[in-house]
Amino acid sequence: LRILVVNVNTTATMTEGIRQSAIAASGPDTEIVALTPAIGSPSVECNFESYLSAVAVMDAVVTYPEPFDAVIQAGFGEHGKEGLQELLSQPAVDIAEAAAQLAMSLGARYSVVTTLRRAVPMLEDRLRGAGLFERCVSVRAAGMNVLDLEEDPKAAIAAIVEEARRAVDEDGAEVIVLGCGGMAGLAEAIEDALKVPVVDPVAAGVVMAESLVRLGLRTSKVNSLATPPAKDLVGWPLRAPVRAPAV
Amino acid sequence: LRILVVNVNTTATMTEGIRQSAIAASGPDTEIVALTPAIGSPSVECNFESYLSAVAVMDAVVTYPEPFDAVIQAGFGEHGKEGLQELLSQPAVDIAEAAAQLAMSLGARYSVVTTLRRAVPMLEDRLRGAGLFERCVSVRAAGMNVLDLEEDPKAAIAAIVEEARRAVDEDGAEVIVLGCGGMAGLAEAIEDALKVPVVDPVAAGVVMAESLVRLGLRTSKVNSLATPPAKDLVGWPLRAPVRAPAV
Amino acid sequence: LRILVVNVNTTATMTEGIRQSAIAASGPDTEIVALTPAIGSPSVECNFESYLSAVAVMDAVVTYPEPFDAVIQAGFGEHGKEGLQELLSQPAVDIAEAAAQLAMSLGARYSVVTTLRRAVPMLEDRLRGAGLFERCVSVRAAGMNVLDLEEDPKAAIAAIVEEARRAVDEDGAEVIVLGCGGMAGLAEAIEDALKVPVVDPVAAGVVMAESLVRLGLRTSKVNSLATPPAKDLVGWPLRAPVRAPAV
Amino acid sequence: LRILVVNVNTTATMTEGIRQSAIAASGPDTEIVALTPAIGSPSVECNFESYLSAVAVMDAVVTYPEPFDAVIQAGFGEHGKEGLQELLSQPAVDIAEAAAQLAMSLGARYSVVTTLRRAVPMLEDRLRGAGLFERCVSVRAAGMNVLDLEEDPKAAIAAIVEEARRAVDEDGAEVIVLGCGGMAGLAEAIEDALKVPVVDPVAAGVVMAESLVRLGLRTSKVNSLATPPAKDLVGWPLRAPVRAPAV
Amino acid sequence: LRILVVNVNTTATMTEGIRQSAIAASGPDTEIVALTPAIGSPSVECNFESYLSAVAVMDAVVTYPEPFDAVIQAGFGEHGKEGLQELLSQPAVDIAEAAAQLAMSLGARYSVVTTLRRAVPMLEDRLRGAGLFERCVSVRAAGMNVLDLEEDPKAAIAAIVEEARRAVDEDGAEVIVLGCGGMAGLAEAIEDALKVPVVDPVAAGVVMAESLVRLGLRTSKVNSLATPPAKDLVGWPLRAPVRAPAV
Amino acid sequence: LRILVVNVNTTATMTEGIRQSAIAASGPDTEIVALTPAIGSPSVECNFESYLSAVAVMDAVVTYPEPFDAVIQAGFGEHGKEGLQELLSQPAVDIAEAAAQLAMSLGARYSVVTTLRRAVPMLEDRLRGAGLFERCVSVRAAGMNVLDLEEDPKAAIAAIVEEARRAVDEDGAEVIVLGCGGMAGLAEAIEDALKVPVVDPVAAGVVMAESLVRLGLRTSKVNSLATPPAKDLVGWPLRAPVRAPAV
Secondary structure, rough: EEEEEEEOOOHHHHHHHHHHHHHOOOOOOOEEEEOOOEEEOOOOOOOHHHHHHHHHHHHHHOOOOOOOOOOEOOOOOOOOOOHHHHHOOOOOEEEHHHHHHHHHOOOOEEEEEEEEHHHHHHHHHHHHHHHOOOOEEEEEEEOOOOOHHOOOOOHHHHHHHHHHHHHHHHHHHOOOEEHHHHHHHHHHHHHHHOOOOEHHHHHHHHHHHHHHHHHOOOOOOOOOOOOOOOOOOEEEOOOOOOOOOOO | OOOEEEEOOHHHHHHHHHHHHHHHHOOOEEEEEEEEOEOOOOOOOOOHHHHHHHHHHHHHHHHHOOOOOOOEEEEOOOOOOOHHHHHOOOOOOEEEHHHHHHHHOOOOOEEEEEHHHHHHHHHHHHHHHHOOOOOOOEEEEEEOOOOHHHHHHHHHHHHHHHHHHHHHHHOEEEEEEEEHHOOOOHHHHHHHHOOOEEOHHHHHHHHHHHHHHHHHOOOOOOOOOOOOOOOEEEOOOOOOHHHOOOO | EEEEEEOOOHHHHHHHHHHHHHHHHOOOEEEEEOOOOOOOOOOOOOOHHHHHHHHHHHHHHHHHOOOEEEEOOOOOEEEEEEEHHHOOOEEEEHHHHHHHHHHHHHOEEEEEEOOOOHHHHHHHHHHHHHHOOEEEEEEOOOOOOHHHHHOOHHHHHHHHHHHHHHHHHOOOOOOEOOHHHEEEEEOOHHHHHHHOOOHHHHHHHHHHHHHHHHOOOOOOOOOOOOOOOOOOOOOOOOOHHOOOOOO | EEEEEEOOOOOOHHHHHHHHHHEEEEEEOEEEEEEOOOOEEOOOHHHHHHHHHHHHHHHHHOOOOOOOOEEEEOOOOOOOHHHHHOOOOOEEEHHHHHHHHHHHHHOEEEEEOOOOOHHHHHHHHHHOOOOOOEEEHHHHHHHOOHHHHHHHHHHHHHHHHHHHHHHHHHHHHOOOEOOHHHHOOOOOHHHHHOOOOOOOOHHHHHHHHHHHHHOOOOOOOOOOOOOOOOOOEOOOHHHOOOOOOOO | EEEEEOOOOOHHHHHHHHHHHHHHHHHOOEEEEEEOOOOOOOOOOOOHHHHHHHHHHHHHHHHHOOOOEEEEOOOOOOHHHHHHHHOHHHHHHHHEHHHHHHOOOOOOOOEEEEEOOHHHHHHHHHHHHOOOOOOOEEEEEEOOOHHHHOOHHHHHHHHHHHHHHHHHHHHOOOEEEEEEHOOOHHHHHHHHHHHOEEEOOOHHHHHHHHHHOOOOOOOOOOOOOOOOOOOOOOOOOOOOOOOOOOO | OOOEEEEOOOOHHHHHHHHHHHHOOOOOOOOOEOOOOOOOOOOOOOOHHHHHHHHHHHHHHHHHOOOOOEEEEOOOOOOOHHHHHHHOOEEEEHHHHHHHHHHOOOOOOEEEEEOOOOHHHHHHHHHHOOOOOOOOEEEOOOOOOHHHHOOHHHHHHHHHHHHHHHHHHOOOOEEEEEEEHHHOOHHHHHHHHHHOOEEEEEHHHHHHHHHHHHHOOOOOOOOOOOOOOOOOOOOOOOOOOOOOOOO
């Protein structure tokens, strides 16, 4: 059972962190393959970067040469999942959705703690669009950017714990979802500090993908996620020089 | 890893069917223990029976003498999950919620096909209450009762397929959720007929419970699901003299 | 015209308080009969206790030997109303719903003030499930438990007034609903302090039940609330030997 | 206890029908006073007429010379209730809201059957605005206008029964609300034909108003429904010739 | 291209301010005609006044003797737009809706800053009723009344800026809508202070009306907004002495 | 005043049709510049193609060498608008949102008629995500693909009219929105056949963009749509050969 875990940014050390988290969460029969997209941004923190990553992740997956059983898009709340679902018949799992689903199984209300304030409306909209927002009482920002997480994990943990505590005390959260793929690996320390369940989204994505594979469930091809019809695309896949053959 | 799968009705053959489905869905390290409640109804098809089963399931679980890692309430859309969550720190999984979550991972819209028409508002309300109803385009009834499923599975499959096809053609469903614990084991035949992913709720409950256990996630005790304070309860647990004079 | 008012807990003094409130609210032709369930908890403050009370209230009602015209379930936001509705053709009124309906007739926004914080998500979910939550701007907790209400009504009033004032000033509430059956009788004092309409849920339940009876309206038996079909139930009704060891 | 029941149109025979229905629904101590507005339309079937009636009803009420305990606006889904609530401290009851509230107490889903198709969006919006639409599965039109109801009640009943039956069979309604003040008095015949509870909105308004009065509840004056500050209004009240002093 | 801009109150200086704002926003081919209603209140700050203004605005429009291409109802969140739409085939634009639509084009979340706190629920309900509330994160009141705006614009600007800043900092607003027709002309100063887009509702109404006229779009007459059928109305239009012919 | 109208697919004849429609809708001072993206699909009919087009449209806009005042993304319901908004300070208008806003100004309910059934959930989700879905009663598919529109406009009109008629008769639509940029130019013929207002989305986008420019309104830079911080992006903009410097 092989699962592709695709980082949404181009920072290889982040891909490695995600890979470690995914392996820690995976079952004994699962092989985790972590991919870094060939184009994009070193961190995805706005819609522009997220759309670029959407295409880059699809590109990374369709050009991956080996067979696989499921794909995990390891960016929290990024664009692109339905595109992946159309291109594949294997399950394609979004880590924000997986994490929200586990959180809803553990308490009556959950909050998301993410990095930057500017991402808050985007994450709210993504969860609402996925039909998983009703039990979310807040999306809060810890006030650091994605790459800060890597450089100073201790400060990151402290900032996340502080914001999560507010979510619990002021918003009524009973479960915390870490709202960034780059927070993979921090859940335990935060849970120790808070005494509240903390969901690592990469880990959530892994168990959800394994669950779907185990049950033989595949993406529905009956309507909106059917395989795109063959067309003369220009510049796809991205690997070859994009503009050469274009008019 | 031991998971309790608790039937919501008192029909032992149904418990056995659920057990078989749960085993088929479970991982190699999982031991499935199926319980039949000591009180209740031979099939749960209305709110009255569902409330009775809520208490009966809690009773069965709290009087189970061995350690376990998670509980699955194997009735689709029945009452009681939050009670179980309060009484336990292990994860307590509702099969309707688990099934809806998997369905939402596989297509843009899902439908539930259940047994009797009278259950439709109850199931709609339960899924809405769980915050998982937004992508549900219909709850349809195949027009048979729970025990019919056992007696004539072929007719049951035909009736479910017919209603599921309407869900796909008329309502825009891309995934079908089987809306009854007693439909465990029918998913494959229905999926073969429909060419649409079909989610077996008992199987969904098993993989969801295993997922939570694997990640070490437990029910939040921080607010609404905290352990009930000790009080002088009358008539709880139910086990002892309840069964003596019953018919 | 006889109305059963069923306490959800086993505390007889609480039943008496509820009875007094119900009598004060009832019309000249109404006979109030207050029942205490045979099993359950001395106070209902969590889902587990609430499910237990759901069954206990149904048991108390179906074993009541005299004819009656309506039933009031006198727990605020407890489980079980649809079960009662199925078992009876007389109206079965939930005091939380009745209170919310009166509150919505008196102002543009209302808030609920209940006892313990842990009940807040449960009450929100119950009102949302009843389709009566949209104009509710907050459910607030006064920070006392149910039995405190009885022991020190003055302190209870002060705490409720403080929280209700916040609801008015910060949340924009124009009407306050007392969110606990045990608060019956406190409305007047709180209204005096706040100068805002305060709805006593037991009183609301009584006038709502009388209204339905007066108009000859009965629970719909056309679909989801139809009388449960006869089945071989085990352990129902609960009355007989259950209470042997109880006081 | 005196209740004003204000017709929204200028047809005196309709006022008389409403008065009869209100009396039939009222308690022994209640005096029903039915008012016909001095301006407006012989039947209210669109927003323009409804806004005109809103002002006309307020005018009729503020110029009524005797004391009273509550007001019922006897148009189904018409504009103006919040205006009445501001002008009065006595309860002001909207018959659509009252009927929807009773309907929600009797079944899991309700439908409204009104007169003309053009009123459907208006009624949907009014119920949604009142926060009472979630359990409404359809608003259906019987295809007759308001005055047809008076002229040929038998045909009206047949048309309403037909549409109500569709609401039950196709939409899942368990309770029917008659969606027009002019349908007062038809409920019993329709209920006999359908075997489903049918709510007469004028009767619902009466019991709701009596309920509020009995409990001493009055319109909240704390924020949005506070008494309008005294200002130099032109043309109000409408009774005196409107334009004389105007420029 | 002639557009009627109808003030909702009877204060002529306010009409003049609205006219100036409308002219400033209008295109070179547009003639702005500003009307003051013949009846009503010098400022519209509650539902009663708003309903009165609804009728007064309709009266002013139907008695306007010249041809015109569109009408703008220049009160923020007032009642009556659907009535105007029924009476006319030309577009009738509500300034609150127009402003909300422009705001939603400029940022992910918007807030409204209005005059008095009592108007907040009314504005929330109007925007929700228009289907434009989902991206509104708050309606805030600057704590002044409508006529204060005219008397002391500097103080008004300061109070609005303060409240708007809270909307941005605490509620996450990215765009501010001025929630009162009388705030016309203040947008620029507020935008300079805040560095956030500020939408003037009168200006929004003008460009929206011009847009509809340019594209030849007219109010739909197919169902709910069809022209009211001819009936014997009493007291309409309001110009003639209302009560003369009445009984 | 120069407005960029960006086709989302690579078919130049379609760009030309969109340009003609945009010119027809634009004011005398507006210069319309129509762009075809350098990469992408000849028609955009699924999420994969839509994400690809999102990046292609951004690429086309950021590499456009001349100054401009607003951008219109001329694909109905495609991804990418928030990315454009971040990259620009000029207004960026989505034609689906603009069309829905105009439609909501003309009737109580609207429907969208698009090309293929598979697009329906995508369009529903996009409109819901934009907060403009509440008054949409249906998204219907005419059963043709995008390029069919160009090849056989008569057949296209007939199919759209048929589906639009159902929207009016069965769903209660009062206004029709053409749900595809490629339908530009068909509105008049469809409106003639239906006698219902029909909104051309490209035209709607033009008047909305002009409106924002006229009022000097620009995209909010205060939070989620702030300009992306400078980062070392790989493969952006797309014009240069993407993969050369990668690996």
